[in-house]
Amino acid sequence: MKPTNIPNAIFITGTDTGVGKTFFAAALARLLTRQGIRVGVMKPVESGVSDVATLGADADLLCWAAVNDQPAALVTPYRLHSPIAPSVAAHHEGIKIVPALIQESFNSLCSTHDFVIVEGAGGLMTPLAGGFLIADLINLLQIQALFVCRPNLGTINHTMLSLFAAQQLGIDTAGYIINGMPERPDMAEEKAPHALASLATAELLGVTPCVSTTDRHQAIEQLADAIAAMPTYKKLLTLIGLGDLAGG
Numbered sequence: 001m002k003p004t005n006i007p008n009a010i011f012i013t014g015t016d017t018g019v020g021k022t023f024f025a026a027a028l029a030r031l032l033t034r035q036g037i038r039v040g041v042m043k044p045v046e047s048g049v050s051d052v053a054t055l056g057a058d059a060d061l062l063c064w065a066a067v068n069d070q071p072a073a074l075v076t077p078y079r080l081h082s083p084i085a086p087s088v089a090a091h092h093e094g095i096k097i098v099p100a101l102i103q104e105s106f107n108s109l110c111s112t113h114d115f116v117i118v119e120g121a122g123g124l125m126t127p128l129a130g131g132f133l134i135a136d137l138i139n140l141l142q143i144q145a146l147f148v149c150r151p152n153l154g155t156i157n158h159t160m161l162s163l164f165a166a167q168q169l170g171i172d173t174a175g176y177i178i179n180g181m182p183e184r185p186d187m188a189e190e191k192a193p194h195a196l197a198s199l200a201t202a203e204l205l206g207v208t209p210c211v212s213t214t215d216r217h218q219a220i221e222q223l224a225d226a227i228a229a230m231p232t233y234k235k236l237l238t239l240i241g242l243g244d245l246a247g248g
Contacts (some may be wrong), residue, residue, distance in 0.1 A: 009106070009130065010174065010240045011138050014123050015149040015158040020179040022058045024148050024208065025119040026065035027140075027223035032115060035215070036243055040113030041074045043136065044102045045121055045128055048083030055079070062119065062173040065220050074105045087127040097129040101141055106141055118143070124165050135169050143171040146240060147176035147203070149196075153188040156195055163202050174239045175203035181208050203239060206230040 012025040012177045022043075029039045034204070041062035049056035055063065073081075078097050080206055082089035090097050109116045120126070124135040124145075138145050143167060149159045159176060166173045197204045208226050211219040227233060237245050 007116075008110045008114075009118060009126065009141070009143040011118045011120060011141065011143050011145045012176070013120040013134060013138070013147055013162075015147055015155065015162040018124050019148050019150045020208075021119055021148045022061060022224050023211075023219060023223055024177060024179050025117050026061050026220045027227055029082075029117050030065040030220050030224040031064060031227055032242070032245075033067050035067070037242075037245075038039075038112075038114040039068065040070060040109035041066045041075060042109055042116060042118045044105070044118065045078040045080070045086040045097060046076050047089040047121070049078040049079040049081060052079040052081055058119065061216055061220070062117070064217065065224075066117075070109070072110055076089075077101050077105050084150060085126065086121050090129065097132075098125050099132055099137060102137065103140055114199040115153065120140055120235060124162055124169070124171075129180065135165070138171050144172045144174045145175045147202070148179050149176055151178050151181045151185065151189040151192050151207070155192050155197070159196055160199060163200055167201070168240075172240075173202045175205040175236070176200070177205050177236075178207045181207050182210050203235065204232070205236040205239060206232045 014021045029041055032039050043059040043062060046056040046059055055072050055076055056079055063075060080086060080089040080093055082092055119135045126134045128137060147162055149155050164189050182189060193204060193207050208223060211222045213219050237243060
């Protein structure tokens with residue numbers, strides 16, 4: 001049963017490519033599903049899909065994590081073969097990405113699920129079609145954004161720029177997660193959480209570890225366990241609109 005008075009969705013975006021957005025989104029979906037929440041998942045545009053008649057690797061992992069057989073047309077309205085930026089791949093393949101179609105798919109998922117997790121492509125400034133950016137999609141869907149960032153050198157600049165851009169563009173930001181912290185961090189990695197927490201206006205919602213397996217499904221299970229064990233887990237639930245699960 002859906003908790004009362006909560007937003008229906010969160011948009012997972014990143015401060016850079018390769019920061020672990022898909023793994024974090026899938027782990028969050030897995031964790032909420034364990035708690036009886038009917039989770040819808042969406043990867044609106046995925047490039048690098050080997051067979052565009054089926055879901056790509058990222059969308060397929062999200063669906064597995066949510067234990068939900070959702071229509072592929074709703075999960076990923078646009079599946080592109082070329083492993084390049086979505087707008088470039090779409091142009092190359094003669095496909096026009098229509099934001100209104102993504103919005104319709106999103107609304108459909110929201111109507112049949114308790115909570116929807118949307119994973120973007122790249123970061124806020126990744127173009128989807130012409131001058132239409134991921135940031136524009138977040139505003140179109142009218143949902144909060146949660147940023148996933150990396151722990152290593154350069155993350156302070158990337159994270160601060162992303163959060164500043166979100167503020168300037170009127171994006172409601174739940175906070176950010178530092179993902180993939182090594183078991184033995186170097187000095188930059190060790191200091192990043194404190195530095196970001198002291199500089200950023202958005203909430204640091206947790207630091208997740210590097211997972212110890214190359215099996216994607218096992219990795220999601222491990223990461224879900226790690227998220228649940230974070231001291232900030234209840235704050236994370238509250239700030240993404242699932243405060244009832246947090247016990248207040």
